[in-house]
Amino acid sequence: MYRSYGQGVTDDMRVQQVGIAPRPYQDPHPPLYGGFTGSMRTATFWAKYLGKPIVLASDLEFCKALWAAYRDAAAKHGHDVAPGEEAAWGGIMICAPTDNEAQAWFQDMQWFWNTWALNFGQPMPELLVGSPETLTRRIAEASKAFPIGECFLLIPQGIHDRDKILKSLALFADKVMPNFT
Numbered sequence: 001m002y003r004s005y006g007q008g009v010t011d012d013m014r015v016q017q018v019g020i021a022p023r024p025y026q027d028p029h030p031p032l033y034g035g036f037t038g039s040m041r042t043a044t045f046w047a048k049y050l051g052k053p054i055v056l057a058s059d060l061e062f063c064k065a066l067w068a069a070y071r072d073a074a075a076k077h078g079h080d081v082a083p084g085e086e087a088a089w090g091g092i093m094i095c096a097p098t099d100n101e102a103q104a105w106f107q108d109m110q111w112f113w114n115t116w117a118l119n120f121g122q123p124m125p126e127l128l129v130g131s132p133e134t135l136t137r138r139i140a141e142a143s144k145a146f147p148i149g150e151c152f153l154l155i156p157q158g159i160h161d162r163d164k165i166l167k168s169l170a171l172f173a174d175k176v177m178p179n180f181t
Contacts, residue, residue: 032046032051032052033051033053034046034051034054036054037087038056038057040066040069043086046070047069047072047081050074050079052085052150054087055089055090056089056091056126058091060141060146061145063146064145064146066086067087070087074086084149084150086147088150088151089146090151090152090153090154091153091154092154093128093154093168093172094109095128095131096130096168097171098131099131102129105129105160108159109159125154132176133175139176139180143180153172155169
C-alpha cells in the first residue's frame with residue numbers, strides 16, 4: 001500500500017524518505033508548524049522554511065529573544081515576516097470562574113504532565129490556568145513582551161469531562177478573547 005501511493009519506503013517497509021502522499025491540494029502547501037519548540041536552533045530552522053514554531057515557554061524574555069531570532073533568520077533567507085507571525089505562543093489552558101476552581105481542575109492535568117510528558121523531556125509549559133481575569137492579564141503581559149498573532153492552547157481533552165472542557169472554552173471565548181481582537 002505505501003509503495004503504491006508514496007515514495008521512500010523500501011520493499012521490506014524501511015522508511016528512507018519522508019513525504020506526503022497524496023500531495024496537498026492547497027498551493028502553496030498548508031501552513032507548517034513546528035511542535036513545541038523550546039530552542040533557538042529549532043526556531044531558526046523553521047524560519048528558513050517559514051514554518052511556525054509552537055512555543056509553550058513561560059519565560060517571556062526567552063520568547064522575546066526567540067521571536068527576534070526567528071525574524072533575523074527569516075530575513076537571512078529572504079523572508080519578510082510580519083510581527084506576530086514568528087511563532088504561536090501558548091500553554092495549558094484551563095479557564096474557570098475563579099482561580100481556585102481552575103487550580104483544582106488543573107490537578108488532573110498536572111498529574112498527567114508529570115507522569116507522561118516529563119519522562120520524554122517535555123517540561124511543564126506555560127500555565128494559562130485561572131479565571132478569565134487572570135488569563136487576560138497573563139496574555140496581555142506576554143503580548144507586551146512580543147507580538148502574538150496566534151495562541152496555541154493545550155486543553156485537557158481526554159482528562160476532563162466534556163462539560164468541564166466546554167465550560168472552560170466558553171469562558172475563554174466569552175471573557176478572554178474579546179480583550180485581544
